[in-house]
Amino acid sequence: MAQNHQMASRCMLLSPERLTNSLYHKLLSLPIADKLHVDPESIGEASVDFGLIVREIPAAVLRPSHPEDIAILVAFAYSKSSIPFTISARGCGHSVRGQAMVRDGVVVDMTSLGNKTTVSWSQSLGHYADVGGQQLWIDVLEETLKHGVAPVSWTDYLYLTVGGTLSNAGISGETFRYGPQISNVYEMDVITGTGHFLTCAPHENPELFHSVLGGLGQFGIITRARIALGPSPKRAKWVQMLYSDFSAFTTDQERLISRHRRGQDEVLDYVEGQLFMRRNSDSWISFFSFLDHPRLMSLVTEHELLYCIEVAKFYDECTQSTVDKDLEKILKDLSHGPEFLYQKDVGYVDFLNRVRVGEMVLREQGLWNVPHPWLNLFVPKSRIADFNTGVFKNIVLKKNMTTELVLIYPMNNDKWDDRMSAVIPDEDVFYTVGFLHSSGFEDWQEFDLQNKEVLHFCEDNGIKQYLPNYSTESDWIQHFGPKWRKFEENKAQFDPKMLLSPGQNIFNHNQ
Ligand code: FAD
Numbered sequence: 057m058a059q060n061h062q063m064a065s066r067c068m069l070l071s072p073e074r075l076t077n078s079l080y081h082k083l084l085s086l087p088i089a090d091k092l093h094v095d096p097e098s099i100g101e102a103s104v105d106f107g108l109i110v111r112e113i114p115a116a117v118l119r120p121s122h123p124e125d126i127a128i129l130v131a132f133a134y135s136k137s138s139i140p141f142t143i144s145a146r147g148c149g150h151s152v153r154g155q156a157m158v159r160d161g162v163v164v165d166m167t168s169l170g171n172k173t174t175v176s177w178s179q180s181l182g183h184y185a186d187v188g189g190q191q192l193w194i195d196v197l198e199e200t201l202k203h204g205v206a207p208v209s210w211t212d213y214l215y216l217t218v219g220g221t222l223s224n225a226g227i228s229g230e231t232f233r234y235g236p237q238i239s240n241v242y243e244m245d246v247i248t249g250t251g252h253f254l255t256c257a258p259h260e261n262p263e264l265f266h267s268v269l270g271g272l273g274q275f276g277i278i279t280r281a282r283i284a285l286g287p288s289p290k291r292a293k294w295v296q297m298l299y300s301d302f303s304a305f306t307t308d309q310e311r312l313i314s315r316h317r318r319g320q321d322e323v324l325d326y327v328e329g330q331l332f333m334r335r336n337s338d339s340w341i342s343f344f345s346f347l348d349h350p351r352l353m354s355l356v357t358e359h360e361l362l363y364c365i366e367v368a369k370f371y372d373e374c375t376q377s378t379v380d381k382d383l384e385k386i387l388k389d390l391s392h393g394p395e396f397l398y399q400k401d402v403g404y405v406d407f408l409n410r411v412r413v414g415e416m417v418l419r420e421q422g423l424w425n426v427p428h429p430w431l432n433l434f435v436p437k438s439r440i441a442d443f444n445t446g447v448f449k450n451i452v453l454k455k456n457m458t459t460e461l462v463l464i465y466p467m468n469n470d471k472w473d474d475r476m477s478a479v480i481p482d483e484d485v486f487y488t489v490g491f492l493h494s495s496g497f498e499d500w501q502e503f504d505l506q507n508k509e510v511l512h513f514c515e516d517n518g519i520k521q522y523l524p525n526y527s528t529e530s531d532w533i534q535h536f537g538p539k540w541r542k543f544e545e546n547k548a549q550f551d552p553k554m555l556l557s558p559g560q561n562i563f564n565h566n567q
Pocket of ligand 1: 150152189217226274
């Protein structure tokens, strides 16, 4: 009776066409069979991502209840399956080029593992959190705040998973000071491409630890990460300053991110920047007072390109009385016009979760689930002035296309760990430039053509892609540069059958 019931529920999950597929017959023999889904909705969700540009149909979606379910699947693919198939962990599918997809293999829907954050304290680490690889950063934030602590390094958007951002780097305006999220991990549990569960840390399985961080999902599936925490502030002074001169803009940004290195007491918590064009969607203007809108529109019309430094200083009850003075000290002598400094005072969570507000507006307007031909770059400091001329002025400005958002802000190289897989330019300071395009379903190719022109400019300029997307091995070799050999060796060691994250197109060009 129980057996019949089990068979019946399997049949509801697996459609008749699928049941004829021999891979499915094999998968049905596994103790995780009832967690495999092939209904059109599950397959449909797993075959698209935030980019809405690439589409790959998996054979099935695994919704694990425990990390062991994933280990069973990977071990089966590695050792027992006579039918080779690949496997991709999927956080929320916030990639834009199919990086979490898999053709005819199995997508592991990590979010089905549910919420798991434990906050602890030790003499050597202070406060830290053990969090599931599937967890959203917003949930990590909510849980840690209950203990008066929070992660120190963030992404702009908090509805990304820990495993997904640690597979890239995880950057935002805090990176200049605390390093990317991958620099704030003490330890991880990982299921390798052989199906083994390993704990790794800088002194335990260090090769695995370093390769997984920024490793684009190639070496293992992160099921737990131990994250560094610091005291959580209560509020943020949030400031934007406008520039029409690019050199003044970058000089000031670089001054701001070097204060802590120069031993100055007053240091910002967050430094970012944006490019404003008349043709940007005018969502940027909402930060500023409504009364200033006409003046800002005439300024951007006059100069065509405006640059905006965005900073924040966090504070709590103890620092409330000094925060304004500290901020004044930090911002004095900057070169923006004094009439172009705008300030807000907001709650800490509201500040960190600021992109969610924009998301809700776009969702309401039906503009969230549209193609996103994004391009993210790391530009060495020595090339940033040329980038302004060669890309912002000579490519972006000349095209008659509306861009949603262009981010530009610097980071300090010494906050990154070169042993990790993430690739950054070889200079003390480098910039991230993010073209966060939204397009219609018919015209994303135009943005792609612009991206190609930008990438052409980037060739031979030491500029690297962040959230990289390449289709040929030689492009990947060039991307990784001196790190390529190690990357390949690590792949051979931890995922010798090349089962994991084929959607990155690094080792599985014909997935
Ligand atoms: P997915 O897209 O699902 O997966 C990404 C890759 O990681 C895939 O190859 C997948 O197989 C692999 N992967 C997923 N989970 C695991 C795991 N547990 N173990 C091993 N591999 C895994 N990035 C920033 O750095 N800073 C930002 O400020 C930022 N803002 C963003 C804002 C928006 C609106 C969006 C859509 C993206 C943003 N990103 C940002 C990019 C984001 O970091 C990437 O999309 C990242 O991949 C996280 O998304 P995800 O958790 O949905 O992962």
